[in-house]
Amino acid sequence: MASDQATTPPPPPLPEIQSHDLSQVIVLHPPPVFNYFMDLFSKKFHLLKAWESPLPLHEFLTNHAHSAQAMLCSGTGPSISADIIRLLPSLRLVATTSAGLNHIDLTECRNRGISIANAGEAFSEDVADLAVGLLIDVFRKVSASDRYVRHGLWATKGDYPLGSKLGGKRIGIVGLGSIGFQVAKRLEAFGCNISYNSRKRKDFVSYPFYTNVCELAANSDVLIICCGLTEQTRHMINREVLLALGKEGVIVNIGRGAIIHEKELVQCLVQGEIGGAGLDVFENEPDVPKELFELDNVVLAPHMAVFTTESFEDLCDLMIGNLEAFFSKKPLLSPVMNE
């Protein structure tokens, strides 16, 4: 008889962690890590996802983010302006998944005592690797000759034109921070000579220091832009600097597009005033000046210097770590210090 069977009653359901038990984190626009790891954040924090709401941003923040103490942002999406910050009265932490801070109103944060955490040095190696990769590509025409082979031209048109030797070249690093230092260390092994320009002279290196970027350019064969974007560095690399770099000179940009005056860069490249460029960033991403598409001495990358599995995993750990530290009143893992 089937009904005689003693059936064990199902176990009581485990108490679900209600999302409102978790600490709130306001997110205006999904940072690139969310494409891969959003669930890791959702498990630990109550994400207020402004981009999913039909409400205009200001309304959403006013109605739903009043008590949010922490924000997670990135270089993409709306800037974290004073206006936005003012709509978040409980905000005490802005955690950005980028190393760059140009999208955050730092003055407003400072005035309100809002802490900032960024990607710290999580990316420095990957960004430095890309800078070196772009430089070798330009000098040795890697992407251009790969295109040549793939179009079947090696068999029909013969050898590709010669490239240029990297060893012995004078490298001018603009911004000797964590990334700039990693770039310098790598290029030394290729027999390059390093000089730099930075806001301040760095005592821990013996590379020649130049107080202004034009003088650095005049004494370099290559400029590698490794600094952040600020009011001082916006359009710092202009026609004057590029002409000082010269017709054989090469520029690599893994900082921010707006550090270079893009129109003037394009003009210099098209007119042959400089020898070539490796660019991961542009003034108006994802728009890239189409004149550059005609040039074989230019290598173009879609702002991907930090886009490796390893960096994203490290970044995820770091951001979650920063948020957890914040909510348990412990020191942040990668705080941005006021300079």
Next chain:
Amino acid sequence: MESIDVLMLCPMISYLEQELQRRYNVLKLWTAPEKSQFIKDHSATIRAIVGDGGHGADAEMIEALPRLEILSSNSVGVDKIDLKKCREKGIRVTYTPDVLNDEVADLAIGLILAVLRRLCASDRYVRSGKWKKGDFKLTTKFTGKTVGIIGLGRIGMAIAKRAEAFNCPICYFSRTEKPDTKYKYYPSVLELASNCQILVVACSLTAESRHIVNREVMNALGPKGVLINIGRGPHVDEPELVSALVEGRLGGAGLDVYEHEPEVPEELFSLENVVLLPHVGTATVETRKAMADLVVGNLEAHFSNKPLLTPLV
């Protein structure tokens, strides 16, 4: 003074051709309608040959030139020269070592970065307008990956030195273990491939090293492994390489050399994890000039009875 006949096997940079023509009577083999006839016609006077990595002298050619004294190769690779025959007949052979170590090593690292970080694929991505529709995908970090080098000669050491600046642990396979390096030695290429993530071919091509990278080695390197060939095409079993890449048994490849240059297997053209270069390891203005100077310098030394600059035989 009698003009010396020098047989040039193939076109080379104009600087080299000019420097040779200023000193010698240069006979350009590639302009001949029928090569063996051309050699016969000049066999009584040819005293020197200038070849390169892809053009050397086999036993037949050497036998056909009774007055041949020296072969000056515009390359460091000499697999196309019958060295044994040259030794037998007392013919000197010179090549161009050292002036190109850095150049080739730079390119090896350039290939590693281009493959791991998908530089060529992402350049195509931007140029085709795809970036407007979305970000590029995640790629793989180079810093810290284990690099395995087949052949720890001058070029292999130059590659190791650069990879160390990226914090890469280095291991190698060589015919003999090198006592004064700190890098880890593996007694077989198979073991090396099983213990590294990026395998670089940097040895010379001999009968023993032909197809040294075979199916088994590629399987050991695996779906996350990357093969970089800056040696010679025949180091790698090319059809096996193509199927390993197409089937995903090998994670990626950066190739500068092929078994039948300038032919490149077309199955590779659609693969994003492959970078294909047209044998440009030494292809810079500066290095080709330095190589040319050695080629001419060796001939000059020989014909003025001075010690050769960079003799191999």
